[in-house]
Amino acid sequence: MRKTYLLAIEGKNRDRLLDAAKHDIRKYIKRERAKALPAGVDFWDFDCKCGASEATASAVPxxxxxxxxxxxxxxxxxxxxxxxxxxxxxxxARPTAAGSEADAQ
Structure with missing residues (x-):
């Protein structure tokens, strides 16, 4: 999903437009997570960018x-x-706890 959300639309409340945009983002993520996983894949991960415009968008976790x-x-x-x-x-894989057990004794 690559989209620019406008918050200054004549006759619309800015806060409502922001809430609608957040809902749209969450709905997209939920829909993508529901898709079937290919073999060898554990989960769906996402690369995200956010910014004031497409040219100034930077990667965010x-x-x-x-x-x-x-x-x-x-x-x-x-x-x-x-x-x-x-x-x-x-x-x-999680690191083994053997090292921490040895320190505790």
Whole structure:
């Protein structure tokens, strides 16, 4: 999803437009997560970019996407750009706790 959301539309409340944009982003993520996983893939991960425009968008962690949108809106912009691209995710093995057990004894 690559989309520019406008927040200054005549006759529309700015806060309602922001809420609708956040809902649209969350709905897209939910729809993409529901798709079947290919063999060898553990989960769907996302590459995200956010900025005032497409040219100024910078990469943000997926967990911070909505908070970065809020930060952009607090700066007073009339629009913001969001890019969310699905990618394959692979779980990493947790480190063993053997080293911490040896330290405890």
């Amino acid at each position: 997926f967990a911070d996407l909505i908070s970065s949108v809020d930060a952009l809106v607090k700066e007073g912009g009339d629009q913001f750009y969001v890019e969310v691209v699905r990618k394959h995710g692979h779980r990493a």
